[in-house]
Amino acid sequence: xxxxxxxxxxxxxxxxxxxALGCVFSARVAHSLLWLMFTFFAVAAAFLMASxxxxxxxxxxxxxxxxxxxxxxxxxxxxxxxxxxxxLPTLNAISAVSGVGVFAFILVLLRGMMDHPMWDxxxxxxxxxxxxxxxxxxxxxxxxxxxGSLLAMAMIGxxxxxxxxxxVNLLWDMGAEE
Amino acid sequence: xIDPSWIAALGVILFGIGLLGTFYxxxxxxVLMCIELMLNAANLNFVAAASHYGDVDGWVFTAxxxxxxxxxxxxxxxxxxxxxxTQGTISLDAARELSN
Numbered sequence: 001x002x003x004x005x006x007x008x009x010x011x012x013x014x015x016x017x018x019x020a021l022g023c024v025f026s027a028r029v030a031h032s033l034l035w036l037m038f039t040f041f042a043v044a045a046a047f048l049m050a051s052x053x054x055x056x057x058x059x060x061x062x063x064x065x066x067x068x069x070x071x072x073x074x075x076x077x078x079x080x081x082x083x084x085x086x087x088l089p090t091l092n093a094i095s096a097v098s099g100v101g102v103f104a105f106i107l108v109l110l111r112g113m114m115d116h117p118m119w120d121x122x123x124x125x126x127x128x129x130x131x132x133x134x135x136x137x138x139x140x141x142x143x144x145x146x147x148g149s150l151l152a153m154a155m156i157g158x159x160x161x162x163x164x165x166x167x168v169n170l171l172w173d174m175g176a177e178e
Numbered sequence: 179x180i181d182p183s184w185i186a187a188l189g190v191i192l193f194g195i196g197l198l199g200t201f202y203x204x205x206x207x208x209v210l211m212c213i214e215l216m217l218n219a220a221n222l223n224f225v226a227a228a229s230h231y232g233d234v235d236g237w238v239f240t241a242x243x244x245x246x247x248x249x250x251x252x253x254x255x256x257x258x259x260x261x262x263x264t265q266g267t268i269s270l271d272a273a274r275e276l277s278n
Binding site for chain 1: 180181185188190193194199207208211212218225226229234235237238245247251260
């Protein structure tokens with residue numbers, strides 16, 4: 001008898017892998033982005049299955065809600081037509097070798113991961129969201145504060161990088177007529 | 179709860195696919211998306227270890243990684259937008275002003 005939870009996990013991980021492959025092998029950047037959002041939904045479901053409900057909520061709110069929106073704007077602002085087909089590199093010998101190499105890397109890493117002795121010992125009782133809040137605001141307070149200032153610096157830096165310094169805009173800023 | 183080693187295995191597979199994407203693509207935005215994929219795979223590993231040991235620190239690291247990924251995407255896209263306005267393309271083969 002197959003466990004119901006195992007079936008759900010196989011479906012979720014299959015969806016994540018299909019989405020990741022679709023992100024890599026789509027010819028259009030907009031389609032890549034949609035596949036990536038699909039993958040992130042599946043990863044949020046995997047977080048839920050590891051009973052990390054808070055992280056699943058953060059994943060959906062922060063990643064799918066804001067990061068993917070920013071990437072979407074980037075896709076829209078860096079091309080003339082939204083459905084432009086990318087010139088994918090043709091599958092030559094080098095990319096075939098690198099694909100085989102990455103596949104072998106995945107297999108070696110999977111074997112090392114699944115056979116690792118750390119899985120033999122452990123409590124296997126997941127922490128609670130209350131413990132998570134306690135850890136963030138008591139044990140890791142300084143890290144949270146530094147993280148907030150890092151985010152503020154990143155946003156200020158990003159808006160500095162995309163400023164428009166054309167002369168006509170500078171003149172308009174100083175009150176000149178059109 | 180599912181066995182945490184399976185979640186770590188899913189993380190390994192997603193990391194490999196993201197790595198392949200960074201090798202394969204020339205569009206800088208797609209490379210950025212594949213880096214996001216690899217970050218998510220690392221987060222899956224943190225969550226698997228946290229639920230295996232019953233320790234909440236893995237969740238804290240995951241939350242920090244998600245916040246840093248948001249900052250990284252904002253900065254990366256700002257650089258790509260300014261590259262597009264100066265060069266007219268964001269192909270990684272065309273952006274080689276610093277190479278010589």
